[in-house]
Amino acid sequence: MQTLDFTVTGMTCQHCVASVTEEVTELAGVTEVDVDLASGRLHVVGDVTAEQVQAAVAEAGSYTAQPA
Secondary structure: OEEEEEEEEOOOOHHHHHHHHHHHHOOOOEEEEEEEOOOOEEEEEEOOOHHHHHHHHHHHOOOEEEEO
16 A cells, blocks of 8 residues: 655646545545645545556546645
8 A cells, every 4th residue: 555645737626635535435445535726736545556646637627636
């Protein structure tokens, strides 16, 4: 299990936060997801790779996640 932190760009509202949270939470192996709109930060705990998280964020909408 690992902890991953990202900077997410493109989020402008709580709907964006909910979309990103939902997509990342659905990844197999994820145990914790925290998305902060104000800072644009995404914190993920689980057995996933950074690439899997970045793909899930992109799947949520017009967002990009870069390792922080």
